[in-house]
Amino acid sequence: MDSPVSERYSRQVVLPEVGASGQARLAAASVAVVGAGGLGCAVLPYLAAAGVGRLTIVDHDRVAESNLHRQPLYRMSDLGSPKAGAARAALLALNPAVHIDAWPERLTPANAGGLAAAADVIVDAADSFAVTYALSDACREARKPLVSASVLALSGYVGAFCGGAPSYRAVFPELPRQAGSCAESGVLGTAVGVMGTLQAHLTLSLLLKLEPPVLGRLLSVDFRTLHVGEVSFAKASEPDQRFLFIAPQQVTPADLVIDLRGLAEAPVSPFPAALRIGVEALEQGDAPLPQASRIVLCCRTGVRAWRAARALAARGHHDVALIALGE
Secondary structure, rough: OOOHHHOOOOHOOOOOOOOHHHHHHOOOOOEEEEEOHHHHHHHHHHHHHHOOOOOEEEOOOOOOOEEEEOOOOOHHHHHHOEHHHHHHHHHHHHHHOOEEEEOOOOOOHHHHHHHHHHEEEEOOOOOOOOHHHHHHHHHHHHOOOEEEEEEEOOOOEEEEEEOEEEHHHHOOOOOOOOOOOOOHHHHHHHHHHHHHHHHHHHHHHHHHHHOOOOEEEEEEEEEOOOOOEEOOOOOOOOOOOOEEOOOOOHHHHHOEEEEEEEEEEOOOOOOOOOOOOOOHHHHOOOOOOOOOEEEEEEEOHHHHHHHHHHHHHHHHOEEEEEEEOOO
């Protein structure tokens, strides 16, 4: 190994599980990473350093100073810059041989399908329920593996879904009643880094076809007690009822749109004809609804929309779609 490129990968090529053929497989692979925050900043450098041939980075956010304690891919000079572009620049400085596409846009159900179809493995590093379910649906349709992780406070999990294994919905058929966030609950940078690095490891395991397969396995970590748990969900059943997330542009004139956000939270709805009804009113059955071919429920994260969909389904409204409008 006398060329610079060969020397770069020499310590992993010597592994019998990798070898020259495995390195060639990595070079020919395409991985899409959705989210260039705490998890993504751990996933991306290891995939680039390992020689994964093409990386696609999807993130609509910009670098803020509050990110830097857990997102060491960025520098103070990156503040205010789109994360996708700043991450691309940092990764090319690490390994200029990798082809990197930056998508400085929001992942939605409208673009998730194309992203999943074009990649060999999709990494969910967005830490958003709406994004995770949209990616799971797209990966299940495309039969592509999805490596998803989440970290909050001092606990987290990572697993490999779809691609022949059960989907994320099969393992997590219900959303929590409330969505936590790093801003509200806090998060330790090292915890995010560990889980993101595990995502990178699962991704490389999938690309290298290591045995035993990582598909259908979920690893959980309690960083306070250092307890690690692992379960197999290979035999999990897909849920009978699936509330699908859609993009705002997928709303039709025939839809009945309900914006669950209050006027103080969102004085103007992106849907002028939307009804303004709170989730509690829908759960209690206090709001009679006009007939519609489909009901579309909107909120910020998708959690309230999911709660409202459950309540409406219990009363016979089964054609329901969800929209997470974000910040």
